Amino acid sequence: MRSIALASVLAAAVNLVTVVASPTPTEPEQPHKRASLPAVTASGNAFWQGSTRFYIRGVDYQPGGSSAMKDPLADTTVCERDITEFKKLGINTIRVYMTDNSANHDTCMNALADAGVYLIVDVNNPLYSINRFAPGPSYNAKYLQSVFATIDEFVKYDNTLAFFSGNEVINDNVTSTLSARYVKATTRDMRQYISNRGYRKIPVGYSAADVSQNRMQLAQYMNCGSDEERSDFFAFNDYSWCNTNFATAGWGEKVKNFTGYGIPIFLSEYGCITNGRDFGEVKALMSDQMTSVYSGGLMYEYALEENGYGIVKIPSSDSATVEEQPEFAKFAKALSANPAPTGSGGFTSTTNSVPCPTKDANWLIDSTELPSLPDGAKDLMKTGAGAGPGLKGAGSQNAGTGDTGNATPSSAGSTATSSSKNSAGLTAGPLEKAPLIIAGLVCVLTMTGTLLL
Structure with a gap:
């Protein structure tokens, strides 16, 4: 018995x-290279460092701009030079627009972690990205292999905060709104890849252009539909604060519009230079006027390029020093005077979807269906991406047929x-x-x- x-x-x-x-999972998660910073997670409409609310207080970082086609985190001399400046500023996050997924990033990522700095990384580059005016052919297996290889490279670092699935793909040309289906499909694929590979759940979202006529519709689109299709956060670029104030910049109306949105929101770029810069945006972002909806932002930008936005001048690409511009001290002062708030900041503890936008003169998408995963990319979900093509690959924008059919989500609604x-x-x-x-x-x-x- x-x-x-x-x-x-x-x-x-x-x-x-x-x-x-x-x-x-098909393979165990790659061992973490360093755990000196706790991983940041998304919950409700906020980010969290453990049980502490996390606010993004950082800069956009791409010395040389996109035309240089260089990865600053693969160059130890460059990143260690600039990390010294990051410490002076007192930032906690950088965004890098372009990385080499065939390179090793241990030294720079570990140095960033030691400095208390997280990374938000764009998975695209000029060779491997969605073409806003021909999105179908550019959404293909070669493109996703590069995207997934970038995930493989950076997921192993605890201070990788988030991935951007796209940057300003949808702009003020109304035809570009049709490419949103493919950006959202890429977001879905990235989240599925992270899950299938057994990786920690690094948030995935999109960085939208400063375009008033479709910003809200795009935000709604990225957070509507099934759970598997929705983004983990939404970010947008905002240059409306031109040395003015909260009301004149129209930020109060944007807070109102995004109240109840249901996932974290932050500014992926800010810092108008039209009337000079006092970085009053920092005070607003860290105030109770905004913390119930926003989770901080990234100032554009670190390195001074031809557009005039940078706060340091880099004499040459291999220079060991930088020349701090007057705006450097102003930004550091704004950060010091306006620390991250304590407590919950009035966040919303629930995560929810929103209704999908309807088609109109500024938004041309009239369906909630997304493209199916390209056939050649399905095996990647099981076997992994393999070696990344880096920044010298053949490119992917014309590698697809443009017809993958439409996917059927496994769950409807949220x-x-x-x-x-x-x-x-x-x-x-x-x-x-x-x-x-x-x-x-x-x-x-x-x-x-x-x-x-």
Whole structure:
């Protein structure tokens, strides 16, 4: 009888594991290179560093601009030179628009972590990206292989904060709104790849252009539909604060428009130079006027280029020093005078979708369907991306046929999901099930041992 009881108990325990356990990933997550900074997560409409609300307080960083086709995080001399300046500024995040997914980034990423700096990385570059006016052919397996290879390279660093699936693909040309379907499909594919590979859930979202006529429709589009299709956050560029104030810049109206949006929002670029710069945006972003909706922002930009936005001048590409411009001290002062708020900042603890936008003169998409994953990319979900093509590959924009068909999402719609709270009222991460399963098995086996006595 006791042996039968033991078998029954063990069978029940095995069934418990079968019901609760997640599918085994095709490969284990790559070991983290460094854990000196806790990974940042998204929950509700905010980012979190553990149980502490995290605000993005950083700069956009691409010395030489996109035309230089260089990865500043693959050059130890360049990144270590600039990390010294990042420390002076007191920033906690940088955004890099272009990286080499065939290069090693251990030294620079570890140095950034030691300086308390996180990275938001764009997965595209001029060779591998969505063509806004011919999006179909540019959404193909070669493109996604490069995107996934970039994920593989940076997911192993705890201070990788987020990935951008696109940057300003949709602009003020109304025809470009048709490319939003492919950007959203890329976002979906990135999130699925991260999940399938067993990686930690690094947030994926889009960086929108400063275009008033379609900004809200694009934001709605990126956060509508099934859970598998929606972004983890939405970011946009905003140059409306031209040495003015909260009201004149129209920021109050934008806060109102995004209230209840349901996922984190931040500024991926800000810093108008029309009337000079006092960086009053920092004070506004860190105030209770905005923290219930916004999670900070990135000032454009670090290196002075021909457009005149940079706060340091770099004499040459291999220079060991930089020349701080007057705006450098102004930005550092603004950050120092306006630290990140304590407490929850009035965040919303639930995550929810919004209705999809309807077609009109400024938004040409009239369907909620997204393109299917290209056939050649399906195996990548199982086997991994492999070696990245880097910044000298053959490119991908004309590598597809433009006809992948439409995908059928596995779940329709989305419901608001309440986040768990700790005793301080802050959002806590999802409870891991594996420890509970193990504890349950221990209890079951202990009880079984007692029965056998």
